[in-house]
Amino acid sequence: MTDHLQTLKYIKSDVLSFWVSSNEEQASFNGYFYSLKQCLKKHLKIDNAAFLSFEGNSLIPIEEMASLTIETKLNAVSWLMIEASFYQQKVVKIPYIIKARQAYSMMTDMVLFQAEGKHPIGVLLVEASESWNDFMTSDYGEECIEILSKVLQMMRDNLDVKINEDQYRKLYNMTDLFHSTMDIDLILENVLKNIRDNFPEFNVELILSNDQDRHTTIDIKLFDYLSERPATIEAFVSGELTTELASDLNCRLLNAPIKGRQAIYGILQVSAPTTYLFSTTEKDFVRMLAQASGNALENAKLYHQSHRLVSDLQLINETSHRLNMRIDIHEMLLFLQKQLLKSFQPMEVCFAFKKNDTFEVTGASTSLFNAEEGQTYIKHVEQHFAQTNDPLFIADFSRLTANQIEYRSIMAIPILMEEKINGFSIVLHKEPYFFSFDSFKLMQSLIHHSSLAIANSILRTQLQEMVDLDHLTKLYARSYLDQFVEKSLEYDQSGMFLLIDIDNFKRINDTYGHQVGDKILVQIALQLKETIGSRGICARWGGEEMSVYVPNIKEQEALELASAIVEVIPSTTDPQVTISAGLITWDERDRPASSLFFYMLIQPYMKRKIVGKIVFAFMTALIKLMYRQIRRNAYGCTNNLP
Numbered sequence: 109m110t111d112h113l114q115t116l117k118y119i120k121s122d123v124l125s126f127w128v129s130s131n132e133e134q135a136s137f138n139g140y141f142y143s144l145k146q147c148l149k150k151h152l153k154i155d156n157a158a159f160l161s162f163e164g165n166s167l168i169p170i171e172e173m174a175s176l177t178i179e180t181k182l183n184a185v186s187w188l189m190i191e192a193s194f195y196q197q198k199v200v201k202i203p204y205i206i207k208a209r210q211a212y213s214m215m216t217d218m219v220l221f222q223a224e225g226k227h228p229i230g231v232l233l234v235e236a237s238e239s240w241n242d243f244m245t246s247d248y249g250e251e252c253i254e255i256l257s258k259v260l261q262m263m264r265d266n267l268d269v270k271i272n273e274d275q276y277r278k279l280y281n282m283t284d285l286f287h288s289t290m291d292i293d294l295i296l297e298n299v300l301k302n303i304r305d306n307f308p309e310f311n312v313e314l315i316l317s318n319d320q321d322r323h324t325t326i327d328i329k330l331f332d333y334l335s336e337r338p339a340t341i342e343a344f345v346s347g348e349l350t351t352e353l354a355s356d357l358n359c360r361l362l363n364a365p366i367k368g369r370q371a372i373y374g375i376l377q378v379s380a381p382t383t384y385l386f387s388t389t390e391k392d393f394v395r396m397l398a399q400a401s402g403n404a405l406e407n408a409k410l411y412h413q414s415h416r417l418v419s420d421l422q423l424i425n426e427t428s429h430r431l432n433m434r435i436d437i438h439e440m441l442l443f444l445q446k447q448l449l450k451s452f453q454p455m456e457v458c459f460a461f462k463k464n465d466t467f468e469v470t471g472a473s474t475s476l477f478n479a480e481e482g483q484t485y486i487k488h489v490e491q492h493f494a495q496t497n498d499p500l501f502i503a504d505f506s507r508l509t510a511n512q513i514e515y516r517s518i519m520a521i522p523i524l525m526e527e528k529i530n531g532f533s534i535v536l537h538k539e540p541y542f543f544s545f546d547s548f549k550l551m552q553s554l555i556h557h558s559s560l561a562i563a564n565s566i567l568r569t570q571l572q573e574m575v576d577l578d579h580l581t582k583l584y585a586r587s588y589l590d591q592f593v594e595k596s597l598e599y600d601q602s603g604m605f606l607l608i609d610i611d612n613f614k615r616i617n618d619t620y621g622h623q624v625g626d627k628i629l630v631q632i633a634l635q636l637k638e639t640i641g642s643r644g645i646c647a648r649w650g651g652e653e654m655s656v657y658v659p660n661i662k663e664q665e666a667l668e669l670a671s672a673i674v675e676v677i678p679s680t681t682d683p684q685v686t687i688s689a690g691l692i693t694w695d696e697r698d699r700p701a702s703s704l705f706f707y708m709l710i711q712p713y714m715k716r717k718i719v720g721k722i723v724f725a726f727m728t729a730l731i732k733l734m735y736r737q738i739r740r741n742a743y744g745c746t747n748n749l750p
Contacts, residue, residue, distance in 0.1 A: 112246040112248045115151050115152070116252055118150075119151055119252055119255075120255060122143075123144075123147065126140065126144075138170050138173070140263045141170050145157050148234070151239075152239045152243055155237070156214055157233065158212060159230055160233065161173050163184075164388070165188060166184035167184060167187055168180060170230070180385075185206060187228065189203075190205065193218075194220045198250065198254075199218075199220075199250075199253065200217070201218075202233060203218075216235055217234050217244075218234075219234070221257040223258055223261035229260045229261055229264055291408070295404045298401075303394070306390075311379040313376075313379070314376060314377075315328070315329045315330070315336070315340065315377055316328050316331060316374035317344075331344060332541075337352060339351070339361065340352075340361070343364070343375055344363075344365060344372055346365075347372055349363065349365070349394070349395050350363045351363070351386065354382075355382070359380060359381060360381065360383075361377060362377070362380070362391070363375050363377050364378075364395050364397070365398060366401055367398070367402040368403050368406030371406070373402055373405050373406065376401070423554065424554055424557050427447050427554060436569070437565045440558075440562060442472045444558055445459070445472045448533070448535055448554075451554070452550075452551065454543075456476045456482075457472075457534070457535055458476075458477040458486065458535075459473055459531065460477075460532055461523070461530060462530055469486070481514070485518065489520045497522055497527075499519070499521045500518065500519070500520040500521075501519055501545070501548045502518040502519075503540060504540035505518050506540070514538060515536035516539065516540040516542075517537040517539060518535075519535050519547070520533065521533050521552055521556075523555060523562055524556075525566070530566070531562075533551075578647075578648040580626055580629060581629050581633035581654070583636070583646045583647050583648045584648070585647065586647060586650065589649075592645055592657060596659040597694075597700055601660055601695065602662065602663075602694060602695040602696065603657065603659045604656075604657070604658050604666035604669070604694075605655065605656070605691070606669075606673065607655050607689065608654045608688070609653050609688045609689070610686075610687055611688055613625065613651075613652035628685055629654075631680055631682070632677060632681060632685075635673075635676060636654060636673065639669075644656060644658030663693050666693045667691065670691045673687075
């Protein structure tokens, strides 16, 4: 009896010794068991012993606990199969389910270490010795098992505390950093660093939602519902951690949602070998790390979002102010193009407006949209707006068409006028998912605020056209002609003015009716515009009189042009009519003082209608008489001009 008590004291002393030394050295639980084996060998003559650690209702060899694999888990002894063996005692004979394994075939006894009210710590397997049997059947055997159970439980708790302390210290340091910065790059960089420090042999990837800042320098992957794995999508949608055995990728995936208080911003994905099993502690650490990074990312995003909103409001205000400065539509669109390029960094920009039920690309668009390649995008946008007034946002256009396309990110916003689509704006980029949803909302707001100014500009242009153009012939009105001639007399080197009168036009109206008369006026107007083109302007002088003014033209060329007009009119009118015309030219040597005097020279001649003659000397004399400082050439011609 005294020997057994002394043995118990020795065991207590050794247990206390390796407990103290283990705290100083911070040994692993495997190290604790090694010391226990030495103690049992020294005092109870146990040469062969093994320890099975309790892990998730399985008993796993302690030397394999450092790196759990799926094979380890599959080969583990089920706790449920042997739990009943310890119903009334802690030391029992080893059951066949364990003894049948080659590694434990020599074992005879097994001991359960379990502190009161706790999960089992593990099971000790021994090849019993005489000293073992003698001591365990004594009054001190059960007390020894109880002491060892308490010590092992404290050791395990202490080890868990140290592991958790280390992990929480890293989390604390990282969280402290997160609260001191609004740099999204720094946040993401530290998330990756902490994960890689804890799982150095595993691959780690950040999968972030599409509304993240595309200018981050950290290597991230954008979340794509169409291509992500179901377990990854489940984690993103549910906000719960998921695992998946990805046989096709030859790895095991752990997906931890990066979530804040308002939303889920992505997935922290850890890839391990297929044989690896993530422990509960590892999962908790990854979950807490992902949640801490989610809160930090959310705070940084809200901070940057507030600054961006201020910037967006300034942009909209600046754009609205500029567009309402009564600039013409072309200048307006060029300015808007500049704003879009600055704010969204697209590679191509287009503005198109409806004309005669088709959309025409404006000069403020980039060159792509004037080429055949750009028609693919324009037609798709046209088809969309033919069905709805809603803006168009495409993250990856290649998925919507079988054609080979170069630009994959598209935003298209309608330009509304009286709730109807009058045009649209398109921006393109080659990279998929280039534009964030925030960019899409900003472009909507920008175009919406610009639409009113654009509509006003279009209405002003249309109103000005109504003032400047004759309603019937679509030739310029007399007032516009006056302004044009005044500028030409001031800035151009020479010019010609041709005044045309339809012969016997009253007889046409009386014979055929005013409707036919109007038709003839339109026919002549069309011919004049075709003949003159962009060289000058054609105007309706009044009634059956029309005029042509061409700047920077030589005298002989002016005469030939006038003759051509007189000759061509009879062949282009139905019923056929002839015209009389008076021509006057000027150059920089004889520059008229004003358009008023310019017109005065031609009127007397037009009333006389000298047929078949070129009035030159008469007009020159008249000019010299009235304005000696100005010389003039005046010509008179009719449809019979040779």
